[in-house]
Structures are given as structure tokens and as C-alpha cells.
Amino acid sequence: MSHTVEHDIAQNVMHLRINRPEKKNALTTDMYTVLADAVDAAREDDDVRCLLLTGTDGVFSAGNDIGDFLENPASGDDHPVARFMRTMAAFPKPAVAGVVGPAVGIGSTVLLHCDLVYAGASTRFAFPFVNLGICPEFASSYLMPRFMGYARAAELILLGEPFTAEHALSCGLINAVVGDGEAETIARTTAEKLAAKPPHAMRTSKDLLRRWSREHTQQAIREEAELFMAMLHGDEAKEAFTAFMEKRKPDFSRFS
Numbered sequence: 001m002s003h004t005v006e007h008d009i010a011q012n013v014m015h016l017r018i019n020r021p022e023k024k025n026a027l028t029t030d031m032y033t034v035l036a037d038a039v040d041a042a043r044e045d046d047d048v049r050c051l052l053l054t055g056t057d058g059v060f061s062a063g064n065d066i067g068d069f070l071e072n073p074a075s076g077d078d079h080p081v082a083r084f085m086r087t088m089a090a091f092p093k094p095a096v097a098g099v100v101g102p103a104v105g106i107g108s109t110v111l112l113h114c115d116l117v118y119a120g121a122s123t124r125f126a127f128p129f130v131n132l133g134i135c136p137e138f139a140s141s142y143l144m145p146r147f148m149g150y151a152r153a154a155e156l157i158l159l160g161e162p163f164t165a166e167h168a169l170s171c172g173l174i175n176a177v178v179g180d181g182e183a184e185t186i187a188r189t190t191a192e193k194l195a196a197k198p199p200h201a202m203r204t205s206k207d208l209l210r211r212w213s214r215e216h217t218q219q220a221i222r223e224e225a226e227l228f229m230a231m232l233h234g235d236e237a238k239e240a241f242t243a244f245m246e247k248r249k250p251d252f253s254r255f256s
């Protein structure tokens, strides 16, 4: 088990904790492997009736590791990030997230695949794909307009600016804004509540909630990934990633 993603099972809840606070819980290829394997295991294990996703030390996740984007860009359907997205989007049991601090990139898009999300008041969400020379992922181009309407989805995706937990609540991305110190506890209590309910009725109800959009969601994940993976090799992305690593502002003035 990787130290940077921890998981344990208690009270029929599998708790997945992203734990790389020194890099704001940025996710590497190895971390996606652990996440994908754990979600697969949670699906198969009858003792697990709910998934709980949190970060650690006041940080949810700053998204994909940008160094990894540069040195080890994802490619192909069997890449761990692709596997994680597919399995998380198809997870048949309820999933609850407790977030606080940065929830950026996949740290925000993963929430579209959780059923209940509690965010600390200081959480800062962002979908910064355009600013990084890449495009939406994890079916966000499909699910965000559905969840919040086109105008708000376009604002969040095309401007890519950070936004508050209150705004996330008004967009229907999360269920409640809570105290920073309470997000994980409230998420856990809720996960345990869900896990104590009749499991077949729970799975059937979640299946129905997601059934009508499931095919489009998986199609969106595939089609976005094709574009996204190609764009990782593009000059705009290279400029954005290099600028982040060099702690400077990116300069896109030479691109057409």
C-alpha cells in the first residue's frame, strides 16, 4: 500500500485518504494506481457499503502532479488515471467526500462522481484546464452543464478561476459548507449512515440516479481523455507546466 494514498475499512466504509500534504496532495501515476485498485476492491468487497474520500492536513488535492504531466504524461486507456476515472464513475455503492483547502483539477472533477460532498468553508475549488493548455476531463464537460447549467459551467471551465465553497454550493457541486475542522467528521458520519441502510436498496437507488447519464459519462471520459492526452504534449501545456515548475507566470503570447 502506498503511503501517499491510505485506505482502511471500518463500519462498512472504505476510507480513501490522499496523503501527500507537502505537495498539496498532487496526484502521481502511482497514486492513481492505488486509488483505482482500492475503488475496484471496494466494489467487489461485500463488507464495503460506502466509499469515503478525503485528503489530509487541511488539503484535499491540488490535482494531477504537474511534474508528472511533464515527465510522465498519461497515455492510453490502461493508464492508471484512465482506470481510476472509469472505475470511480461506475462505482455502484454510495461515495461521500469531505474536502478542505485546495480542490483543483481532478481534485474538483472527482467530486462530480461522489454522491454527497461536504466542504470546509476555506475550500478553494478550480477547474484550471484552459489555463494549463489542456481541456476538461473526467466527464466534467458533460456533467458540469448538467449539474449547474451552461452559463455557470462555461464560467468555471473557460475562466478556470478558483472559487469558494459557497459558490460550489450554489452551483450544486457540493451538498453543504461546513467548518474546516468538521468536513471529514461530517463526511464520515454521513458515510456510516449510508452504510447502515439496506445495501440492495441503496445500490439500486444509486444505480437509478446515475443510470440515465452513465453511458454519456463514460463516453465523455473517453473522448475528453483522447484530446487531453494529445494536449499534454502540446506547446501551450508545456509552457504552462514549465512556468508552474519555474514559479513564474506563463506567457501564451506567441501561440495562435
Ligand code: COA
Pocket: 022, 023, 024, 026, 027, 062, 063, 064, 065, 066, 067, 102, 104, 105, 106, 128, 129, 132
Ligand atoms: N503538481 C505538482 N506540485 C504541486 C502541485 C501540483 N499540482 N500543486 C502544488 N504543488 C507543490 C508546489 O510546487 C510546492 O512545492 P515546493 O514546496 O517543492 O515548491 C508545494 O506543492 C506547495 O505548493 P504551493 O504552490 O507553495 O502552495 P500554495 O498554498 O501557495 O498554493 C495551490 C496551493 C493548490 C493553489 C497551488 O499549489 C497550485 O495552484 N497548484 C497547481 C494546481 C494545478 O494547476 N493542478 C493541476 C490541475 S489539472
